[in-house]
Amino acid sequence: MRKTLLCSAALVAALGACAQKNTTAVKYAQYITVADAKKHLSIIASDAFEGRETGKPGADKAAAYLAGEFKKMGLQAPVNESYFLDIPLTNTAFTLKSVTLNGTTLTYGKDYTSMGGTGTQTVKASEVVFVGYGTEAELANVDLAGKVALVIAEPKPGTTVDNSNPRAAMMAFTRLVQGIRAKNAALVLAVGTVTQGSMAGKQSERITLKQANPRPITPRPLALTVTSAVADQLLKASGKTYEQLKASPAVQTVKADVTADYETVVKDAKAVDVLGFLPGSDAKLKEEVLVFSAHYDHIGMEPEDTPGDRINNGADDDGSGTTGILEIARAFTQAKKDGKGPRRSILFLGNVGEEKGLLGSEYYSEHPVFPLANTITDLNIDMIGRRDPAHEKTPDYCYLIGSDKLSTTLHKISENANNTYTKLAVDYKYNDPKDPERIYYRSDHYNFAKHNVPIVFYFDGVHADYHRVSDEVDKIDFPLLVKRAQLVFYTGWDLANRDERPVVDVKNDMPANRN
CATH class of the missing domain: 3.40.630.10 (Zn peptidases)
Known part of the structure; x- marks a missing residue:
């Protein structure tokens, strides 16, 4: 008991000292x-x-x-008599130069937005593969290697999706595009609202720390969100509208001229931490x-x-x-x-x-x-x-x-x-x-x-x-x-x-x- 009382007294004294x-x-x-x-x-x-x-x-x-x-x-100034510590960086810059459908150049932000891509490429195609809602079943037996894919960027009827959660909706959209990219498509055209996929933009930069042995850039197909009006323009030669195709979303190939030109440039960059020492x-x-x-x-x-x-x-x-x-x-x-x-x-x-x-x-x-x-x-x-x-x-x-x-x-x-x-x-x-x-x-x-x-x-x-x-x-x-x-x-x-x-x-x- 005495030991406990002494410890308690010491604790009280210590707390009192802390309060001063x-x-x-x-x-x-x-x-x-x-x-x-x-x-x-x-x-x-x-x-x-x-x-x-x-x-x-x-x-x-x-x-x-x-x-x-x-x-x-x-x-x-502690960095060799400088206040600046150089931070070696790599700047990976993506530029989407142009997109044309059936001879018409599209306007970014009005007709389409971008989820970006990597590599440098000019995609030219005379036909487009429509893959419906891009479900696993719809993609199972279709060859998309080197081709342009057109997909409906909204939930398939009967599918439960929490549209009130923007993050969940974006993740679902991202998974849809990733599924088509995995089939080695050269270009993905997702029909939806132009706000979808806008995190990349027509021009974007990604800054990372420079690596001593950087991995080479893995080419990744360009993915765009296009409006339903653009989809109608794309389907014009088929004699069908986008809504007609959507009403019976069977996988099919339609004639259309599509060109997309983009590039990725990687270069060194530098910034600084600022250090002051006392x-x-x-x-x-x-x-x-x-x-x-x-x-x-x-x-x-x-x-x-x-x-x-x-x-x-x-x-x-x-x-x-x-x-x-x-x-x-x-x-x-x-x-x-x-x-x-x-x-x-x-x-x-x-x-x-x-x-x-x-x-x-x-x-x-x-x-x-x-x-x-x-x-x-x-x-x-x-x-x-x-x-x-x-x-x-x-x-x-x-x-x-x-x-x-x-x-x-x-x-x-x-x-x-x-x-x-x-x-x-x-x-x-x-x-x-x-x-x-x-x-x-x-x-x-x-x-x-x-x-x-x-x-x-x-x-x-x-x-x-x-x-x-x-x-x-x-x-x-x-x-x-x-x-x-x-x-x-x-x-x-x-x-x-x-x-x-x-x-x-x-x-x-x-x-x-x-x-």
Whole structure:
């Protein structure tokens, strides 16, 4: 009993100590301000940066701005005296040059859209194979090798399909096209609405990390969605309309002249992560590194023929997080100038390519400037400037993800920082492994966590302006952005100055990939 009483007394004393504010930390947290945050974000999310798409001039401008701010603050340039870590990329660009049916050139977006293809080819055919609804039975005994296939892109009568779920409908459409591609068709024409398959476009680019031994591109047949009016034009020589053929969808071959011209060009590309380094003050602990990360890239611009605003400014995603690390860097560098600098070293990491598949952070985790064995934690900020619909009545909140996935110590540090200083309503909804959004796998912290580096991910949730041109600076709640950034700062202050680093004491049971 006495032993239990002593432990309880010690626990109470420890909790009491945790509840006491560190006045030095409080002083420097005040350097994270609404005015300064607004100044940075108004530049980062301006039209001049053109949506900050990886591999485009706008992202280069954002990188230069970050590096310039790091230099002003006195952060060291740790990549051979540069703030830039080159991220070698491969750009695979697809261009659909033209499509003609019976001598008439079709108009993209009006007559057809594209699911894309790979390789470079000009398809010419004088006949089309109609395969009905493209069911397994309809495709079983038909030879489509090198031919043009015409298919009805809607559920076969009697088939149960949840049309209220756009994702399910798109997956069903994709499976339909894949089934025909598997028969080695040269071109797939799916009759449906022109919104189907529009994820590829007439021109599209895919950015990936450059591989030392890249696999050759496997040619993949072009697939288009065409309107029923185009199908009628295609069938003109047969004397039948599309509706007549649809009414009795037997597999058959019809005469029609079809030409499609497309190409795929693969070339090297480059972007940069931006690194600013603050050396620690403790002779021993300065070898250990705390990382604050945020991705500065976004999704760029809508196609040139898009009416109205074309620029996806990404004020919240992730201009807000990028602004957050600039503000946190300002607080820590000021403390350093005043002789109150952190005992451990700190890396401020602006990642590129997050929107393309976490590319910048993946490259850094595989080619770290500072050993991952010495990296004690990554505090990753991705969207901290808005509220989601679930929190309209509880505005002072933040989603925290991952704090308990690898380290019980880190989770306690995180909880204590909030309970002592910011007192936000912490929501762990997305920390649930069963949550369908799988947010834990969708930002740059993941590439640290998969190497057993403990992480905390700070997030404001998904709102109506996510990945839209309407994600603008005037919708940012700057006082809330500041409060969330201060939570990250206080958590980092503890991590950078405590005697012991967080212990990795939770088994890493993450899948080998995040898909």
